[in-house]
Amino acid sequence: MAIVNRIGEFAEDMKTWRRHLHMHPELSLDCHETAAFVVERLKEFGVDEIHEGIAQSGVVALIRGQGDGPVTGLRADMDALPMDETTGAEWASTIPGKMHACGHDGHTTMLLGAARYLTExxxxxxxxxxxxxxxxxxxxxxxxxxxxxxxxxxxxxxxYAIHTDPFAEEGQLRTTPGPIMAAVDDFHITVRGVGGHGAYPASCKDPMPCALAIGQALQTIVSRNTDPLLPLVVSLTMISGGTATNIIPETVKLSGTVRSFDADLRDMVERRITEIAVGQAASYGVAVEIDYIRNYPATVNHEAQTEFAGRVAQEVVGPAKTITDLRPEMGAEDFSYMLEARPGAFLFLGQGIGPSCHHPAFDFNDEVATIGASFFARLIETRHGV
Structure with a gap:
């Protein structure tokens, strides 16, 4: 493993940064304190330009090298998740209901480490x-x-971007050309009937049987409407309705998520969800409303840039720990928008097997931060060689 020596020398500083960020999580676009911490470090390093307030609290900083050459973007995400932490760590979140359960504190730290080295x-x-x-x-x-x-x-x-991976051995860098993470869509179905007393269902139009039928029928989209060789997930994850055992409710709501890679498949799922919901509502004599929300597109790596990133990864962690044919995953990433705008690559950095991302016991492994920073640094030095 070829960790950049200078980055290894300030590994303890990186650990301190990461644990500070972990203790002070922020959500969504409201990452102002995190951004302020990042800007303070960047000023200490002596980067050439700092631009704040992009997407409310985002930051873009520029480091100029020796003479003319390309411009390469390195991205880290900063936000946390709305959940309570159960790690019991000394550096656990100090804010109830918020925690860094997806490693974004580590991603920010790795990019800060690369920034310090590249500026020096x-x-x-x-x-x-x-x-x-x-x-x-x-x-x-x-x-x-x-x-x-x-x-x-x-x-x-x-x-380019890196995401921590709690499903891979420590220090392993994994990627693949083409799709690496799925597109994500959400759906919300509201079934409306006529409520009343549970003892007199004939005087009502009960939305519950229709909602249950819709939930069952949604499972046929994957099993009966899709080429079995094409990856697709349709998960019904929420059903809500009713307030008491003797009350037939006015409405029942169903919600869930769809994950796919193929654009035509994505269109088909939206159409079938609508057809199923409308058809079942008609058969039960109730009304239905469907809200289908298209969220992040698939994260699709560019072939040349992924091949290049794989070569850099081999230099940093060695061939045995570099995987360049990773099977695409059904999770989603908004780095997809950046890869739609510019060529590049998304990689996973193994932090050792442990609690999954979005689990209350998850914590970033500080031991791999120097690997991520070294990868970013060597990527720049290789692509922008003097």
């Missing part, structure tokens, strides 16, 4: 654009930053 050494041509992004977990801060024009404003030509 500047052994590259061109410019590095450091992208610190809010709201990956919610409204898509990556989308907002792209819509606000960061790619054009800073002349970014390629863009």
């Amino acid at each position: 050494t500047r052994k590259f041509k061109g410019t590095v654009a450091l992208i610190f992004q809010p709201a990956e977990e919610t409204v898509g801060g990556g989308r907002i930053m792209v819509e606000e024009g960061i790619m054009e404003r800073f002349d970014i030509e390629e863009v």
Whole structure:
């Protein structure tokens, strides 16, 4: 393993940064204190430019190397999740109902580590654009930053990102060309009937049987409407309705998520959910409303940039710990918007097997932060060679 020596020398500083961020989580676009911490560190390092307030609390900083060359974007997300922490760590969240359960504190730390090294050494041509992004977990801060024009404003030509991986051995870097994470859509179905006394169902139009029928029928989309060789998930995750055992409710609500990679498949699922809900409502004599929300597109790596990132990964962690044919995952990422705007690659960094992301016992493994920072640093020095 070829960790950059200088980055290894300030590993304890990186641990301190990461644990500070972990103790002070922020949600969605409201990452102002996190951004202030990032800006304070960047000023200490001596980066050339700092641009704040992008997507409300996002930051883009520029480091210029030795002479003309390309502009490469390196992205880290900053936001946490609305949940309570159960790690019991000394550096656990100090804010009830908020915690860094997806490693974004580690992602921010790795990019800060790379920034410190690259600012000190500047052994590259061109410019590095450091992208610190809010709201990956919610409204898509990556989308907002792209819509606000960061790619054009800073002349970014390629863009790269790393996400921690609690399902892979410590120090392993994994990626693949093409789709690596799925598109995500949400659906909400409201079944409306006529409520009344549970003892007199004939005087009502009970929405409950229709809701149950819709829930059952949704499962046929994957099993009967889809090529079995195409990845697709349709999960009904919420059903709510009723307030007491002797009351037939006016409404029942169903909600869930859809994950896919294929654009035509995505269209088909939206159509079938609507057809199933409308058809079942008609058969039960009740009304139905469908809200189908298209969220993040699939995260699709570009072939040339992924091949390049794989070569850099081999240099940092060795061939045995570099995986370049990772099976695509059904989770979603708003880095997808940046990869739609510019060529680049998304990678996973193994932190050792442990609680999954979004679990209350999850914690980023500080031991791998220098690996991520070294990967970013070597990627820039290789692509922007002097």
